[in-house]
Amino acid sequence: MNAPAAPVTLAITGASGAPYAVRLLRALIAAGCDIRLVVSATGWRLLEEEAGIDGRDALRERTGDWTRVIAYDDDDRGATPASGSSPSAGMIICPCSMGTLASIAQGTTRSLIERAADVVLKERRPLVLVPRETPYSAIHLENMLRVTRAGAIVLPASPGFYHRPATIEHLVDFVVGRILSLFGLPHAIGPRWQSGESA
Numbered sequence: 001m002n003a004p005a006a007p008v009t010l011a012i013t014g015a016s017g018a019p020y021a022v023r024l025l026r027a028l029i030a031a032g033c034d035i036r037l038v039v040s041a042t043g044w045r046l047l048e049e050e051a052g053i054d055g056r057d058a059l060r061e062r063t064g065d066w067t068r069v070i071a072y073d074d075d076d077r078g079a080t081p082a083s084g085s086s087p088s089a090g091m092i093i094c095p096c097s098m099g100t101l102a103s104i105a106q107g108t109t110r111s112l113i114e115r116a117a118d119v120v121l122k123e124r125r126p127l128v129l130v131p132r133e134t135p136y137s138a139i140h141l142e143n144m145l146r147v148t149r150a151g152a153i154v155l156p157a158s159p160g161f162y163h164r165p166a167t168i169e170h171l172v173d174f175v176v177g178r179i180l181s182l183f184g185l186p187h188a189i190g191p192r193w194q195s196g197e198s199a
């Protein structure tokens with residue numbers, strides 16, 4: 001498996017789970033992906049509150065070499081990720097707030113993140129949403145069903161415990177590894193499946 005030829009759009013929105021976003025961005029960079037990065041206003045707030053990252057420079061310092069990363073303003077609905085004619089390997093929203101999920105479910109496209117997700121769906125490209133909310137209301141569940149029917153994959157930030165995680169990093173890696181696998185990206189993050197069968 002190799003890094004995709006086209007860029008991956010990574011959006012970070014205002015749901016709890018900033019460590020997932022930071023780890024995922026690091027992993028996408030390490031995998032050699034071209035990355036289009038968009039962070040919502042509340043996403044920036046969560047990055048600061050949960051990871052001590054107070055802006056673009058701080059995020060760059062924590063995630064590695066940004067040679068292949070282009071960051072866009074979420075207010076700029078005309079930026080490249082908003083265009084269906086621009087090649088794209090798909091989009092990941094991690095974490096994905098219930099607000100952004102609802103907007104995608106309704107196709108409102110009132111920010112670059114919402115518009116980029118709308119475009120990914122209409123172009124039938126992969127869209128992975130990583131919500132973090134508990135409990136779910138009927139509205140949340142209906143929105144998740146709606147985006148799933150439209151082609152998105154809803155991958156809740158719900159780490160398993162069968163690999164006996166000893167650290168927060170192990171829990172974070174569980175979720176990030178699943179996201180990378182869905183995109184067919186090479187990685188050694190998270191637990192490997194072991195059947196328990198003796199050889």
Ligand SMILES: Cc1cc2nc3c(=O)[nH]c(=O)nc-3n(C[C@H](O)[C@H](O)[C@H](O)COP(=O)(O)O)c2cc1C
Nearest residue numbers: 013014015016040042043096097098099100132133
């Ligand atoms: C500190 C903080 C934590 C939040 N945590 C969550 C959360 O875990 N899940 C969620 O769906 N929304 C959460 N929210 C609410 C969203 O951030 C809010 O709905 C926001 O309008 C989403 O905007 P965005 O999707 O453009 O980032 C949180 C907000 C704040 C300020």
